[in-house]
Amino acid sequence: MTQPGDRLRAFACRVCGRETLERVIDPLIADLQFEHTNAVRAGRIWHARRLLLGGYFVFWKALGMQVAAASGHAVRAWLSSDGHALGRTLAFSLALIATLTALLALMPMYAVRPWRAPDVSSMTLFVYVIPQAIPLAVIFGLPIGILCGLRGRHVKRPRRGIGDERRSRDRARDVRRSRVDPSRNQPGVSAFGNRAGVPSQRRQRADAVGAALALGRLGYAGCSCKVLLRPLGHLVRADRARSVCGQSLGDQTADLDLRSHKRSCFGDVRGFRLARLARTAGESFVRVIASMGAAQVVARLGNCLAPKPPFCSDGLHPLRLLEQCCAAPS
Amino acid sequence: MLSPKETLILALLVDRDDMYGLELVSASRRRLKRGTIYVTLARMEDKGYVTSRLEDPPAGAGGLPRRLYRPTALGRRVFETWTQVARRLMPELAR
Numbered sequence: 001m002t003q004p005g006d007r008l009r010a011f012a013c014r015v016c017g018r019e020t021l022e023r024v025i026d027p028l029i030a031d032l033q034f035e036h037t038n039a040v041r042a043g044r045i046w047h048a049r050r051l052l053l054g055g056y057f058v059f060w061k062a063l064g065m066q067v068a069a070a071s072g073h074a075v076r077a078w079l080s081s082d083g084h085a086l087g088r089t090l091a092f093s094l095a096l097i098a099t100l101t102a103l104l105a106l107m108p109m110y111a112v113r114p115w116r117a118p119d120v121s122s123m124t125l126f127v128y129v130i131p132q133a134i135p136l137a138v139i140f141g142l143p144i145g146i147l148c149g150l151r152g153r154h155v156k157r158p159r160r161g162i163g164d165e166r167r168s169r170d171r172a173r174d175v176r177r178s179r180v181d182p183s184r185n186q187p188g189v190s191a192f193g194n195r196a197g198v199p200s201q202r203r204q205r206a207d208a209v210g211a212a213l214a215l216g217r218l219g220y221a222g223c224s225c226k227v228l229l230r231p232l233g234h235l236v237r238a239d240r241a242r243s244v245c246g247q248s249l250g251d252q253t254a255d256l257d258l259r260s261h262k263r264s265c266f267g268d269v270r271g272f273r274l275a276r277l278a279r280t281a282g283e284s285f286v287r288v289i290a291s292m293g294a295a296q297v298v299a300r301l302g303n304c305l306a307p308k309p310p311f312c313s314d315g316l317h318p319l320r321l322l323e324q325c326c327a328a329p330s
Numbered sequence: 331m332l333s334p335k336e337t338l339i340l341a342l343l344v345d346r347d348d349m350y351g352l353e354l355v356s357a358s359r360r361r362l363k364r365g366t367i368y369v370t371l372a373r374m375e376d377k378g379y380v381t382s383r384l385e386d387p388p389a390g391a392g393g394l395p396r397r398l399y400r401p402t403a404l405g406r407r408v409f410e411t412w413t414q415v416a417r418r419l420m421p422e423l424a425r
Contacts, residue, residue, distance in 0.1 A: 003393050023372040023382070026394055031352045031364070033393035054364075061365035069369075 004036050004052055005029040008059050020066055028059055089149025096141035096148075097134075104133035332412045335362065335370050340379060340409040343401040350396050371399055379405035 012025040032055030039048035079087035108129050109122060332340070342357050343349055349357070351367045362370075374380045381402050384395040401409070 009394075020372075023375065023397075024368045027351050027368050027397040028364075030394035030396045031350070034396060035352070037393060058365045062369060065366065065369055 003033050005032045005055065005059070008056065012059075012063065015063070016066065024062055024066060025059070028055070028062055031055070032059070085150055089146050092148040093142050093145025096145045097137045100137035100141050101130065101133045104136055105129045332408065335366075336374055336379070337409070337412060338362065339367075339370060339374065340401060340405055343380060343399060344406055344409055348398045348400050350398060352396075354399070374405070378402060379408060 006029075009021075009025060009029050012021055016025060032052070035051045035055070036048050039045075039051055079090070105126060109125050338358055338361060339354060342354055346357070351371060352364070354371075355362050355364050355367055371380060371382070375382060379402060380399050382397050382399045385398055387393075387395045
């Protein structure tokens, strides 16, 4: 015998993944069937029908939310691939096309003024001119947008050696460990904290600041991520910030395209390495104090496409630090 | 760290342990919606805050089995810590 919602479930089977089906669609339909059966057994036919209608509405709403979320993730990942090259190209092209269209439409409108052609209204002229302006604007705007959007970017990701990748992964793991729990991370401490010539006072300050800021969220967006490098001290010039952040990260600067802005450095990570690391770290925000108490590296990696339990595999969870903060006297 | 909906769900689950999605909706006094509750619960399951299991299929009826949710140890910890933090940061909540 066919149960209410069986057809909806069959439809959902075609469009949803197994996980979505098991965890979102099936419970919805199970609730619908449960409520409907109870109402029918109690002899409340009209109530059962109302529940059925409500259940169908809820089903489509949930399905719409799932589709919207999945589409959003896919579009974001597509736009952010290759260092946001596609997104930037699209934005430049659209902006240029809109500007050129407006310019091309306004010029004839300005030429044909009301005193020259009083029987032609501005709106009529505008509607008449726009379809002619758009193709011209596309012809000029699209190539210029592509040139502006892809400036200096590798459209194809460059290949890197296995040794490079391992070194980078190890370094990032050490940074993360030294940030999350400096005392348990000897490689991180030796790599960043105990550098020759670094005064112990600065090391202590780095530890203190590190312990205070290890809370937040870390996500990732497809294959790329943003890294924000911000020197802790005030009144640091941009070039100084950049050099300090470069020193702090050491070999990792090979993966970063550092740009100075005011007193901070912004870096786009080229390639998949840090994003892959973030995937293993799960959904947590990690702020990394890299070294010498001078640079704060905030790795912020967009949205989670496949969130995992929020524990770092090789470090402490920020929750532990939050608990410690709560336990500490205010 | 925890959204308001997640906090509410964890509060209800910590209070009563095993609950169905529909029970959560009715216990929340319309603050949770039927269309979004399972999406939120799935997200919380991904994060490891709740766990779920299917109940036994209803006898004779032939419908789908319903899903029961319960907070994990991590979920309880997160909820307690989050509540403490909220109280410390916003003392008016504790009153």
